Amino acid sequence: MLYARLIASRLFKAVIVLFMIIILNFFLIQLAPGDPAAILAGEAGATDEAFLRQLRERFGLDQPLYVQLWRYVSGVATLDFGYSYRQQMPVLDLILARLPATLLLTGTAFVLSLVLGIVAGSLAAARVKKPSGSLIMALALLFYATPLFWVALMSVVVFSVYLDWLPAYGLYTVGAGHTGLALVLDVGKHLILPATTLALFFMAIYTRMTRASMLEASQQDFVKTARAKGLKNSVIQRRHILRNALLPIITLAGLQAGQMVGGAILTETVFAWPGIGRLMFEALQQRDYNLLLGIFFFSAALVIVFNIITDLVYRLADPRIKEGS
Amino acid sequence: MKTPLALAITAAAMNVTSALAQEPKSGGVIDTIIQPEPPGLVLGMIQNAPTRTVAGNIYEGLMRYTTDLEPMPQLAKEWEVSDDGRTWTFHLREDVTWHDGEAFNAEDVVFSADVFHRDLNPSARAVLQHIESIEAIDDYTVEFTLAEPFGPFPLSFEAGTFTMVPEHIYAGTDFRNNEANNHPIGTGPFKFDEWDRGTVIKLVKNEDYYEEGLPYLDGINWHIIPDGASRAIAYENGTVDVLPYGTVENFDIPRLTEMDNTCVTEQGHEYFSPFAMLWMNNREGPTADKRFRQAVMYAMDREFARDVLWNGLGKVPLGAFGSNAKFQKEDLEPYDHDPEKARELLDEMGYDGEEVRLLPLPYGETWTRWAEAVQQNLREVGIEVTTEATDVGGWNQRLGDWDFDLAFTYLYQYGDPALGISRTYLSTNIEKGSPWNNVEGYQNEKVDELFNEAATAYPEEEREALYHEVQEILQEDVPVGWLLELGFPTIYRCDVKNLVTSGVGVNDSFKDTWLDR
Numbered sequence: 001m002l003y004a005r006l007i008a009s010r011l012f013k014a015v016i017v018l019f020m021i022i023i024l025n026f027f028l029i030q031l032a033p034g035d036p037a038a039i040l041a042g043e044a045g046a047t048d049e050a051f052l053r054q055l056r057e058r059f060g061l062d063q064p065l066y067v068q069l070w071r072y073v074s075g076v077a078t079l080d081f082g083y084s085y086r087q088q089m090p091v092l093d094l095i096l097a098r099l100p101a102t103l104l105l106t107g108t109a110f111v112l113s114l115v116l117g118i119v120a121g122s123l124a125a126a127r128v129k130k131p132s133g134s135l136i137m138a139l140a141l142l143f144y145a146t147p148l149f150w151v152a153l154m155s156v157v158v159f160s161v162y163l164d165w166l167p168a169y170g171l172y173t174v175g176a177g178h179t180g181l182a183l184v185l186d187v188g189k190h191l192i193l194p195a196t197t198l199a200l201f202f203m204a205i206y207t208r209m210t211r212a213s214m215l216e217a218s219q220q221d222f223v224k225t226a227r228a229k230g231l232k233n234s235v236i237q238r239r240h241i242l243r244n245a246l247l248p249i250i251t252l253a254g255l256q257a258g259q260m261v262g263g264a265i266l267t268e269t270v271f272a273w274p275g276i277g278r279l280m281f282e283a284l285q286q287r288d289y290n291l292l293l294g295i296f297f298f299s300a301a302l303v304i305v306f307n308i309i310t311d312l313v314y315r316l317a318d319p320r321i322k323e324g325s
Numbered sequence: 326m327k328t329p330l331a332l333a334i335t336a337a338a339m340n341v342t343s344a345l346a347q348e349p350k351s352g353g354v355i356d357t358i359i360q361p362e363p364p365g366l367v368l369g370m371i372q373n374a375p376t377r378t379v380a381g382n383i384y385e386g387l388m389r390y391t392t393d394l395e396p397m398p399q400l401a402k403e404w405e406v407s408d409d410g411r412t413w414t415f416h417l418r419e420d421v422t423w424h425d426g427e428a429f430n431a432e433d434v435v436f437s438a439d440v441f442h443r444d445l446n447p448s449a450r451a452v453l454q455h456i457e458s459i460e461a462i463d464d465y466t467v468e469f470t471l472a473e474p475f476g477p478f479p480l481s482f483e484a485g486t487f488t489m490v491p492e493h494i495y496a497g498t499d500f501r502n503n504e505a506n507n508h509p510i511g512t513g514p515f516k517f518d519e520w521d522r523g524t525v526i527k528l529v530k531n532e533d534y535y536e537e538g539l540p541y542l543d544g545i546n547w548h549i550i551p552d553g554a555s556r557a558i559a560y561e562n563g564t565v566d567v568l569p570y571g572t573v574e575n576f577d578i579p580r581l582t583e584m585d586n587t588c589v590t591e592q593g594h595e596y597f598s599p600f601a602m603l604w605m606n607n608r609e610g611p612t613a614d615k616r617f618r619q620a621v622m623y624a625m626d627r628e629f630a631r632d633v634l635w636n637g638l639g640k641v642p643l644g645a646f647g648s649n650a651k652f653q654k655e656d657l658e659p660y661d662h663d664p665e666k667a668r669e670l671l672d673e674m675g676y677d678g679e680e681v682r683l684l685p686l687p688y689g690e691t692w693t694r695w696a697e698a699v700q701q702n703l704r705e706v707g708i709e710v711t712t713e714a715t716d717v718g719g720w721n722q723r724l725g726d727w728d729f730d731l732a733f734t735y736l737y738q739y740g741d742p743a744l745g746i747s748r749t750y751l752s753t754n755i756e757k758g759s760p761w762n763n764v765e766g767y768q769n770e771k772v773d774e775l776f777n778e779a780a781t782a783y784p785e786e787e788r789e790a791l792y793h794e795v796q797e798i799l800q801e802d803v804p805v806g807w808l809l810e811l812g813f814p815t816i817y818r819c820d821v822k823n824l825v826t827s828g829v830g831v832n833d834s835f836k837d838t839w840l841d842r
Contacts, residue, residue: 034718040364041447042721042760043373048447052758058501086364087522088506097522153554161562168558174525174546175354272550274523282361282551287718 007308014304021300022076022293026069029289036085036287037061059085059290072290076297082290084283091294094279099298101171102275105267106260108191109198114253116199117206118242124207125214126237136207144204152197152270159193166193169272194271198264202256209252213245220244246317254310258303262295347822351541353840355821357567358556359526359547366509366517366526368488369437369446370500374832377485378569379547382528382834383424384511385489386482387415387434390828392595394649394740396479397827400429400489400512410474410783417465420535423491424510424517431461436492438469445500451744452481455781474783476651477741483596483829514540514836524549534836541839553689557581566821570594570813570830575691578636581816588819591638591812593830597737598649599813600642602749603699603806604724604732608766611681611708612730616674618803621731622660623667624706625699631809634695638812645799646746647810650738652792657800660807667706680709684724684732687717692733699731724760734760735811740828742792743780750804751776767804 037055056062060071075082081091120136127133143151160168167190172178178186217223218241226236265277276295283291314321363375368384387401401415421429439459442449455475460468471478481487489512494505509517514536515528526547530540548565550556557577559565561584570593573581582589605612605621612618627641646653681703685696693714700710710731715723723729738745748754748761752768772795779791817824820841827833 032718033715034720034722038721038725038758038760039718040373042717043364048450049756050450051447088365088501094522101523156555156558161558164562168562168564169550169555170548171524174548175356175527269551270555272524272548272552272555274521274549278523278551285717 010308018300025293025296034287039287081294084288084291086286086288091291095294095298098276098279101273105194105273105275106264108195110256113199113202113206117203118210121207121210122242124211140204140207143200148201149266149270152267155193155197171274194267194273198267209248213248214241217241217244250310250313250317254306258306261302262299349541349839352543354544355542356546356565358550358565358572360572362549367506368484369442369490372448372485377832379526381484381832382515383509383513383517384484385513386484386487388482390596392592392828394595394828411471413469415467419465421512422533423512427493429512430464431467433489433492434467435459435461436496437490438487441490441495442487448486473781475781476788477744480740514834515545540836542835545835566818568816570815574689575636586819589814589816590825591814593825594813595649595828596740598647599735599811600647600738601735601808601811603808604734604765605805606730610730611676611679614674615802616670620667620670621806622803623663625702626662627808630695630698634691638814640810642807642810644796644807646796647738650746651741652789654793654796664706678709680711681730683710683712684729685712685714686733687715687720721760724764725758747776765805772798
């Protein structure tokens with residue numbers, strides 16, 4: 001019951017926030033110089049007045065701004081996100097077509113970074129004054145500080161070009177005609193490099209955060225009590241320290257999860273992964289307003305959903321957190 | 326100076342000759358790259374470069390063009406011109422079918438040129454304004470009657486202008502929302518198979534193609550890879566066999582061309598002959614003074630840009646007409662790199678050091694570096710320059726609003742001055758909102774007159790005299806800076822044969838291409 005009320009109130013607020021986001025984005029995009037018709041004409045390398053006029057009429061760009069806004073908002077209310085100027089397809093179709101690839105990539109990276117980060121962080125906390133603990137932290141710092149695009153390119157050079165173990169780019173082997181299990185394995189192989197690249201950065205953060213909050217928790221009185229009771233060290237680490245150290249990690253995981261739709265622009269570009277991040281970047285360059293607004297909307301919606309989920313997970317991890325507190 | 330790459334191209338040209346002697350082999354799928362991903366594949370509805378490159382295999386025009394821009398038969402097997410140069414009669418092949426099995430005939434030609442392209446295609450409209458009527462005489466004969474002779478007319482059948490689209494599919498429909506746009510139907514050697522957005526566009530062999538034994542390939546996969554470095558890697562690790570123009574950054578090119586079994590060709594851009602230019606704002610600021618613009622020409626070291634930034638590919642142009650365009654006058658006074666002369670001109674006009682703004686072209690690293698090189702050249706002669714970087718949208722807007730002093734661009738020349746060159750200098754072509762017209766704001770009545778007369782003069786000798794006169798004037802006035810006739814290399818494995826067989830190059834079809842494997 002408590003959960004139901006919590007979710008209901010959160011959802012109500014979410015609708016208001018989303019509405020404000022739509023309005024804000026709409027005006028934000030107007031600030032960018034250039035208009036889509038001119039860019040499309042530019043790509044064609046040839047244009048005349050009739051061509052530009054046709055395009056503007058077709059996109060509704062010849063209407064006053066408030067009419068455009070009204071059309072857009074009333075469209076979104078009926079889940080009609082309009083038409084992509086450049087790709088000549090409905091925005092919703094484009095986004096839904098790209099969503100699975102992105103979720104596969106970011107979801108894998110999310111799980112990978114969370115699991116490995118917490119394991120590495122716990123190990124580092126348990127071995128706080130030993131060389132192995134320092135090594136983990138040094139690696140974490142390295143991954144944290146290295147730019148993502150560099151890691152991506154270097155991993156391609158090493159694993160695809162020199163060693164030839166893994167494919168360099170794409171979602172599947174074009175022209176191989178794999179189906180069923182072979183296709184799954186093929187996609188899996190293509191997933192390794194981009195997912196690892198994307199995971200490394202977050203893994204480093206989880207490692208550092210897990211270690212820090214575990215060390216902090218290990219100073220608490222209840223840990224001393226547990227030791228005094230004579231519990232095994234591994235049990236204390238897992239059940240007393242780690243569990244109490246989890247809250248900041250959940251917060252961070254909620255943030256990362258919220259970025260799953262739009263947060264992989266670089267990785268998707270370097271690895272030619274046909275996902276939303278790339279779509280968004282291209283839409284931005286081409287001033288494909290409808291498409292861009294659509295992606296913004298989905299990203300924002302996802303952030304809100306994960307915020308709600310995070311709140312719920314807090315309560316599972318720490319029953320002391322109650323509604324209203 | 327011949328750079329290693331320029332030498333490699335000469336060697337590759339010799340390879341081509343020996344390849345012709347070999348017996349072609351059928352079979353195999355070729356993997357190549359398309360960059361950026363095209364918005365759609367229906368030519369005429371969309372004219373941008375990637376669409377042309379892919380769809381040039383699906384659609385065809387009445388003629389093709391040799392690397393010397395001479396017309397060759399395609400859908401038209403022969404044609405005649407009346408003595409006054411006004412009536413062109415085309416005799417069509419009678420054995421052509423569309424990819425859906427319907428026969429191709431004169432009605433398709435009339436519909437394509439007169440209805441479809443008139444409605445959708447600005448390049449076609451530019452030619453159509455010279456055409457009085459287009460009529461089907463019988464099922465396989467079409468007559469184009471021109472209002473007056475129009476020199477570039479025979480060059481208008483390139484895929485981007487009057488490509489043939491099926492009348493039975495489009496007639497009477499809303500062209501842009503026609504279902505068939507997702508599955509383009511042409512007459513070409515390859516048929517559309519599949520487009521997995523963001524990943525690949527697949528074309529397959531047209532088994533019913535009317536030219537006996539063609540095409541040799543079973544299909545073409547156009548890979549879509551958004552990052553330049555990743556595209557280079559795709560070639561290095563063997564995933565793709567052909568890198569069309571512009572797919573990799575110039576600084577990657579020497580590394581790739583040193584690989585085994587790798588050939589390069591500069592051919593296949595004769596029709597487009599991309600010409601890099603520097604817009605100079607003729608309206609206001611120091612650039613409004615002719616002497617300043619001449620000084621800029623003397624100050625720039627264009628050989629350096631070609632040798633260092635473009636790997637020695639391309640030609641430093643003499644003036645406004647490129648070497649692939651018709652009617653170039655070869656005895657014009659050249660603008661050599663001469664900083665001393667530039668300083669003298671600046672002194673003479675009394676240039677006071679007013680700062681000028683330079684907009685690089687937002688098309689990648691090479692252009693950014695080129696802007697830096699020009700900035701340095703200009704500073705050497707005492708011109709204060711700041712570069713203002715933008716993205717494509719911003720660049721379009723700044724040029725369309727005439728908000729610049731100097732700006733890089735490159736334009737296609739389309740083989741004939743009336744199509745690709747006059748548009749930059751005609752004062753009637755000054756209009757805000759487009760970065761492709763007379764953006765610099767040059768106005769000269771004499772030049773207008775000469776260009777207009779030359780477009781419709783007949784025969785060719787008369788056009789030549791007029792164009793020579795106009796070049797003298799432009800050479801003196803320097804409305805824009807002439808930077809480089811760009812050489813776009815196509816990089817490919819040497820066992821890919823007959824890749825470029827016409828002046829439209831990789832924008833033409835792969836019908837003659839075969840794999841020696």
